[in-house]
Amino acid sequence: xxxxxxxxxxxxxxxxxxxxxxxxxxxxxxxxxxxxxxxxxxxxxxxxxxxxxxxxxxxxxxxxxxxxxxxxxxxxxxxxxxxxxxxxxxxxxxxxxxxxxxxxxxxxxxxxxxxxxxxxxxxxxxxxxxxxxxx
Amino acid sequence: xxxxxxxxxxxxxxxxxxxxxxxxxxxxxxxxxxxxxxxxxxxxxxxxxxxxxxxxxxxxxxxxxxxxxxxxxxxxxxxxxxxxxxxxxxxxxxxxxxxxxxxxxxxxxxxxxxxxxxxxxxxxxxxxxxxxxxxxxxxxxxxxxxxxxxxxxxxxxxxxxxxxxxxxxxxxxxxxxxxxxxxxxxxxxxxxxxxxxxxxxxxxxxxxxxxxxxxxxxxxxxxxxxxxxxxxxxxxxxxxxxxxxxxxxxxxxxxxxxxxxxxxxxxxxxxxxxxxxxxxxxxxxxxxxxxxxxxxxxxxxxxxxxxxxx
Numbered sequence: 466x467x468x469x470x471x472x473x474x475x476x477x478x479x480x481x482x483x484x485x486x487x488x489x490x491x492x493x494x495x496x497x498x499x500x501x502x503x504x505x506x507x508x509x510x511x512x513x514x515x516x517x518x519x520x521x522x523x524x525x526x527x528x529x530x531x532x533x534x535x536x537x538x539x540x541x542x543x544x545x546x547x548x549x550x551x552x553x554x555x556x557x558x559x560x561x562x563x564x565x566x567x568x569x570x571x572x573x574x575x576x577x578x579x580x581x582x583x584x585x586x587x588x589x590x591x592x593x594x595x596x597x598x599x600x
Numbered sequence: 601x602x603x604x605x606x607x608x609x610x611x612x613x614x615x616x617x618x619x620x621x622x623x624x625x626x627x628x629x630x631x632x633x634x635x636x637x638x639x640x641x642x643x644x645x646x647x648x649x650x651x652x653x654x655x656x657x658x659x660x661x662x663x664x665x666x667x668x669x670x671x672x673x674x675x676x677x678x679x680x681x682x683x684x685x686x687x688x689x690x691x692x693x694x695x696x697x698x699x700x701x702x703x704x705x706x707x708x709x710x711x712x713x714x715x716x717x718x719x720x721x722x723x724x725x726x727x728x729x730x731x732x733x734x735x736x737x738x739x740x741x742x743x744x745x746x747x748x749x750x751x752x753x754x755x756x757x758x759x760x761x762x763x764x765x766x767x768x769x770x771x772x773x774x775x776x777x778x779x780x781x782x783x784x785x786x787x788x789x790x791x792x793x794x795x796x797x798x799x800x801x802x803x804x805x806x807x808x809x810x811x812x813x814x815x816x817x818x819x820x821x822x823x824x825x826x827x828x829x830x831x832x833x834x835x836x837x838x839x840x841x842x843x844x845x846x847x848x849x850x851x852x853x854x855x856x857x858x859x860x861x862x863x864x865x866x867x868x869x870x871x872x873x874x875x876x877x878x879x880x881x882x883x884x885x886x887x888x889x890x891x892x893x894x895x896x897x898x899x900x901x902x903x904x905x906x907x908x909x910x
Binding site: 470474492493495505506507517519520583586 | 786793816825864
């Protein structure tokens with residue numbers, strides 16, 4: 466006839482519920498943390514991806530510059546173009562200002578990572594150019 | 601080896617003052633004296649004991665002193681024997697007699713155990729019990745001409761036993777079940793919530809992993825933040841470089857003034873403007889100031905060199 470005190474069962478249930486509340490709080494905190502982390506990761510991923518697409522896409526940058534250099538106004542300009550793994554160097558000891566304007570207009574209006582630039586006026590119609598673009 | 605515990609039958613009556621002596625490990629069968637319960641033999645408009653039990657509280661409603669009672673019923677021919685008893689009162693008496701509830705095998709009503717009693721039995725110095733209209737009652741021994749002594753050794757106990765509610769006086773069973781059910785439901789709801797939240801968290805972690813593989817991110821957020829910072833700096837520098845160059849290309853210069861050199865290296869932009877002697881640079885610097893450009897100016901003859909950190 467040994468019976469369990471209902472108060473003990475009640476206390477046990479209260480302890481179990483308190484533990485479950487504590488556990489739920491923990492899981493919900495983890496959920497909030499995971500959601501925040503996911504949103505941050507997604508935002509970061511989009512930003513990194515779009516920045517890389519602009520400044521670290523070797524193929525895209527190379528093709529775009531090749532298209533600019535192939536334009537009629539620049540075909541006749543005596544441009545010295547050197548390409549390597551990380552950059553492209555464009556230089557000219559004497560370039561027509563018209564061609565220079567056309568080239569620089571396209572380069573400056575595009576998203577290229579210009580690391581060095583030197584434009585020196587030689588005369589009213591001529592200038593020298595040294596430029597390096599990296600990716 | 602014999603594992604069967606021996607048992608002894610005792611008659612529990614409030615008038616017995618002495619403590620009950622029994623060996624350790626021995627089990628007790630307790631017969632409750634008629635003074636520890638109320639009994640009625642009545643006909644009820646129900647067939648089963650289960651149905652009868654539902655009516656017991658109302659049957660005893662006006663006939664019992666105030667207290668917390670438990671009820672039980674047994675079939676007796678076409679009628680029912682209905683009982684009311686106070687668990688707490690019986691438990692207190694057992695405690696006073698030095699009987700632990702752990703050592704009790706069964707509890708019986710004297711009514712059920714002496715239902716075939718002939719004559720009267722003396723249960724203490726002043727009282728005897730006898731059957732009156734099939735109900736066992738107590739009476740002063742002086743009223744009865746002949747009373748036998750109580751002999752429990754030869755008594756064969758019935759299977760009609762009760763279980764005392766040790767904590768019935770704290771909270772009644774119905775309330776207890778309700779509170780218990782509410783707490784259990786609450787616990788279940790919490791468990792479901794934990795499961796749902798945990799599943800959502802796992803799904804989000806999986807989505808995060810998918811983002812990493814979809815955008816080809818590096819393995820740690822630190823590395824990715826560093827990459828973002830690197831390219832953001834490049835973007836900022838390139839935007840500023842173009843902005844500063846445009847300031848000079850759209851600058852209003854005097855006829856004698858000409859830009860002869862634009863040079864950018866190591867994140868510094870140099871612009872050389874010929875035809876500007878020291879003290880006459882105001883027309884140029886005021887335009888740069890208006891744009892909020894920070895610069896340094898140096899001179900070499902008629903040449904003005906403007907230096908700006910990008």
